[in-house]
Amino acid sequence: MESNIDAKPPTLSINTFVEVLQTAFLFNPRNHPSPYAKSQWFQVNPKGKFNAQVTEYELGQLLPGPKYEFNLGVWYALLDSIASICAAQAFFSDIETGPISPPKYDLFGGTRRYQDYSILADKEALLYPDPPRFRAPLRQQLADQQIEIAVKFISLHEQAHVFAGHLLFVREAGSARLLEIDEADVSQHWGEARRSIELQADAIAFQTLFQSCAGNLDELRASEPRFFNIQSTVDWLTACLTATAVVCCLFEIADSVRTKEIHRRQHPTAKCRTLSLFQIFLTLLLPLVQTDDELHLALRRVLQNTAVIFQTLGVEPLEKEALNWLWRPSSATTDCGGVMELRQLQEVLQRLEPKLQQYQAQVQQRLRSRG
Ligand SMILES: [Zn+2]
Secondary structure (H helix, E strand, O other): OOOEOOOOOOOOOHHHHHHHHHHOOOOOOOOOOOOOHHHHHHOOOOOOOOEEEEEEEEOOOOOOOOEEEEEEEHHHHHHHHHHHHHOOOOOOOOOOOOOOOOOOOOOOOOOOOEEEEEOOOOHHOOOHHHHOOOOOOOHHHHHHHHHHHHHHHHHHHHHHHHHOOOOOHHHHHOOEEEEEOOOOOOOOOHHHHHHHHHHHHHHHHHHHEEEEEEEHHHHHHHOOOOHHOOHHHHHHHHHHHHHHHHHHHHHHHOOOOOOOHHHOOOOHHHHHHHHHHHHHHHHHHHHHOOHHHHHHHHHHHHHHHHHHHHHOOOOOOOOHHOOOHHOOOOOOOOOHHHHHHHHHHHHHHHHHHHHHHHHHHHHHHHHHHHO
C-alpha cells in the first residue's frame, strides 16, 4: 500500500512560522513602534525543546513592556505532531486522505518525540528540514493550516499572560520570567495558581483567535489557499479548537518528563485544558447554528477530531463522562477535571482581584506612555 506521507512533516517553513508568530501579536512593532521593538520584543531561540516564555520588565528599567521568546522546538513539535494527526483518516474525515500507512519519520524519531528536538536544533544543517509533502494535496493544506492556527494560539496565549496580569504571580515568586514548561521547584499553592492562570490564558487566546477571523472569512480564504476548507464560521471555530487541542497535548507531553508529582501538577492536563476550551467552543457555537441537526453535526465533528488528536499523541483521552457533561453544561455536579479547575480559577481570581486590578492599571499606563 502506498504511504500517504513521504516520511516527512508538512511544508510550513520556518520563515512562515516566524511570520505567523509576529503577525499574531496584537501589539506588534507596526502598532507600537519603539526603539526596542524590532530587535528585543520578540525572539525565536535555536533550542530543540518545546517551550515558550514571556519576560516582564520592571517599570522604569531599560526595556518597556514584555519580551516573548519561542524555541524552535515549538515549530518542530508542531510539524511532527500535526503530520501524524493529519495522516489519520478519521481526522477531518470529509477531507481527502488518499491511501494511508503508518507514517515513519527518520527526521523526528526518538524517545522524546513531541517534546525535545535538540538533535535537530543542535545541527545547523538540520535547522531547516527539506519541505516534505503529503501525497494528497488537501491533507497537505490541512496540515499547514492547523500548524498556522496552532502557532497563532501559542503567541496569543503568551500575550494573554501579560494582559491578564499573570506576571504578578511570577514576580511574587521572585522571578521576571514565565516559562510554559517551568523547571523550578514549586509549592502546592504556586501549582494551583499556575494551573488556573494557564486556563485563563487559554480562554483569552482562544476567543481572540476565533474573533480574529470570524468576521472576514472571505478575505482569509482569498489570501491563504491553505484555508481552503474554511467555508463557514463554524468551520473556522472547529479548526481553532482542533489546532488548540494539539497545543494542549504538546504542553502536557513536554511537562510529562518531570518525575515529581508536584512538578507535573504545575500545569493543567491536556484533557482539562481542552474541556475548558470546549465550554467556550459551545458558547460560540450555539448562536452560529440554526437547528439541532447542525449543532449535533458540528459537535460530532469536533469530538471525533479531538479524539484522533489525543489518541495519535498518546495523551490521556477526554473521559466519556466529561463529554457527556458537555451536553448538560448546567449540571456542575460531575466531578470532572475541567469543572474543578474552572471553579478553582474563579476562587483564585477572586482572591487576587485587587492586586490584578492594580497591576493591570500599571500595564495600561505603561502602554499609554509607549504611545
Ligand atoms: Zn502559559
